[in-house]
Amino acid sequence: MAGGGELKLLGMWASPYVTRVKLALHLKGLTYEYVEEDLGNKSELFLASNPVHKTVPVLIHNGKPICESLTILQYIDEAFAGTGPSLLPADPYERAVARFWAAYVEDKLLAPWRMAFRVKTDEERAEWMKQTVAAVDTLEGGLRECSKGKPFFGGDSIGLVDVLLGAVSSWVRGAEQLSGHVLFDAEKAPLLAALMERFGELDAAREVMQDVDSLVEYAKMILARASAAEPPSKLATSG
Numbered sequence: 072m073a074g075g076g077e078l079k080l081l082g083m084w085a086s087p088y089v090t091r092v093k094l095a096l097h098l099k100g101l102t103y104e105y106v107e108e109d110l111g112n113k114s115e116l117f118l119a120s121n122p123v124h125k126t127v128p129v130l131i132h133n134g135k136p137i138c139e140s141l142t143i144l145q146y147i148d149e150a151f152a153g154t155g156p157s158l159l160p161a162d163p164y165e166r167a168v169a170r171f172w173a174a175y176v177e178d179k180l181l182a183p184w185r186m187a188f189r190v191k192t193d194e195e196r197a198e199w200m201k202q203t204v205a206a207v208d209t210l211e212g213g214l215r216e217c218s219k220g221k222p223f224f225g226g227d228s229i230g231l232v233d234v235l236l237g238a239v240s241s242w243v244r245g246a247e248q249l250s251g252h253v254l255f256d257a258e259k260a261p262l263l264a265a266l267m268e269r270f271g272e273l274d275a276a277r278e279v280m281q282d283v284d285s286l287v288e289y290a291k292m293i294l295a296r297a298s299a300a301e302p303p304s305k306l307a308t309s310g
């Protein structure tokens with residue numbers, strides 16, 4: 072893997088936000104040191120690096136911290152522009168479109184899906200899942216327009232939106248095992264389902280994605296704590 076200064080990633084294994092950053096670093100072929108954080112007992116380095124949100128991931132590049140996964144992904148793309156493939160297209164309009172769909176995935180798909188793991192009752196969970204499923208429908212249409220028959224949202228190769236979606240692939244499979252609900256159903260969202268399949272075949276995905284059975288155990292703990300109304304602040308949750 073390539074260098075380009077010292078890179079350290081503070082993360083937590085189950086976090087899909089951390090997985091995004093790992094994926095981007097692997098896709099770019101960058102060497103980095105990974106440090107697992109105990110979110111129940113945050114390290115001094117971690118708190119000093121992200122005093123505002125106190126969340127993982129944090130990427131430290133030559134001693135300088137970068138926080139918030141979407142900001143980190145775009146930083147990696149810009150700071151290592153000559154190294155490996157680009158996550159964002161060169162054309163300003165296409166970049167804007169990619170950022171638009173990245174924000175959509177974040178706010179309309181993953182945020183409600185994350186809530187579904189955090190609420191106390193089945194009724195509340197069903198409401199968040201309704202919003203999640205509606206977002207999958209819209210995203211399928213977006214993918215149809217953006218990919219123009221090519222394999223990824225980013226066209227021929229994996230881009231920003233593909234990284235966001237791919238990063239939840241183990242959580243998607245884990246949630247399927249837990250609830251039987253298929254988030255990217257091949258009949259209702261064939262393009263997204265095919266994209267997730269293709270993503271799973273990438274070397275970066277094989278190297279980085281979490282073990283699904285471990286996530287299932289972790290998710291059971293989150294769901295149990297949520298239904299007991301324990302504050303979820305110490306837990307990483309899906310989406």
Ligand SMILES: N[C@@H](CCC(=O)N[C@@H](CS)C(=O)NCC(=O)O)C(=O)O
Nearest residue numbers: 086088126127128139140304307308
């Ligand atoms: N918007 C943030 C979300 C990151 C996030 O929520 N991380 C969780 C783990 S999945 C976290 O660090 N939680 C720490 C805590 O709640 O104390 C990002 O994109 O980086």
